[in-house]
Amino acid sequence: MRVLVVEDNEDLQVAVPAALRSAALAVDLAVSIAAADEALFVNAYDCVVFDRLLPDGDSIRYVRHRREQGWAVPVLFLTGLDTLADRVDGFEYGGDDYLVKPFAVAELTARVLSLCRRAGTGRTPVLRYQDVEMDTGRREVRRGGVLLGLTAKEFAVLEYLITRTDRTVSRSELIEHCWDAAADPMSNVVDATIRRLRTKLRTPDLIEAVRGQGYRLVRADGA
Amino acid sequence: MRVLVVEDNEDLQVAVPAALRSAALAVDLAVSIAAADEALFVNAYDCVVFDRLLPDGDSIRYVRHRREQGWAVPVLFLTGLDTLADRVDGFEYGGDDYLVKPFAVAELTARVLSLCRRAGTGRTPVLRYQDVEMDTGRREVRRGGVLLGLTAKEFAVLEYLITRTDRTVSRSELIEHCWDAAADPMSNVVDATIRRLRTKLRTPDLIEAVRGQGYRLVRADGA
DNA sequence: TGGACGATGACATTTCGATGACACGGACGG
């Protein structure tokens, strides 16, 4: 899951991405509406975190504008203006959630995860595939009850695959959703991550490679 | 199925063809309208993906021009100009579909496949010929319910034949639609692929050779 | 009966995924 954070406050520019990354999200940062527009132009995000007030304007106006054109990516606004009127504005103008400063980064993380999930295959806090259980809230994965120590990237990739069981997912799709803008689409990062995942899962063929297409988890009915 | 991608952005020049190829499409690349015109003159394509803005002009003007001459190949425009007015323009001037940047390459692939299919046998998700079923979305082929492991080329050739049941398809036509520009029309790649297909289909005469003409699938009513 | 054409199988080449070794950088603890 990939998130764009649009924030001009220097403290939050550090804290917010850090918190989201530790939740296995890929995070890009933009410091203005113009920069955000550019990033949204180039990449596919699963969620956007907008500060209300940015150097080049009020982000609500921007989001409203995009919504009118059918843009559907979930948005969470951060704001210090905590009046009820503003809160209403946030929702009316295309915001999906709202967080009033000061806020706990943990809370932000939880809300962003929820928004990402909402956009995807219907909010499931615990994902299952055969005897693999992913607790997306705690960021824990168990295989047959045994806790596997997955890293953030491994978690992100497995989550993406597991929410798309039975579908083949291309490398570029994985890069697009599990890595941030710094990722090189030509490298074999995905391969490397898949390999580490397979090792930790202790069953290499749980994740199947589809030659020329990508990877997939096959819905195994009986087994 | 063969697709022409017209794109001047270097990142997309890599990513888009890669994604389409992984969907078993043969892809050629042009970097300008002039190059595209040349390619369209020389080869037959099942679909064209046009970037809106190219170094030598707006591709919409070009497509409109070609449409006026009766040109009917499906076109998908990629654009960053996401105003409603532009969207309308895209359709009015001969575009069959429209994708606003940023887009997920998976989405692009899905739309292109859909356009290719629409142009052919009118959007059939599952193609059938006798007891052969092709799931074009999933890229799977079954014979009497049994999954056959077809490779990308085999799939492409069978798909082309099956959507033209009862018609004889020449080798050059197959080369043109299932291979990219690098293919040598004099070689017997087609023969080799047909042979492998026959083997996997387990019935050699399912694909019939027409001496001096090419190959065809015959609509067998009783059998 | 000879020649053109398709079928076939062996083999060469290319492509792609798997793998392990290593490099880099940030986090953390001493």
Next chain:
DNA sequence: CCGTCCGTGTCATCGAAATGTCATCGTCCA
């Protein structure tokens, strides 16, 4: 502040699968 560990990305290499090439054989028809 330094050293170590861990997560992550990169690279070279290997091997298997896919694809392309070639020589040969069979067959159909003039």
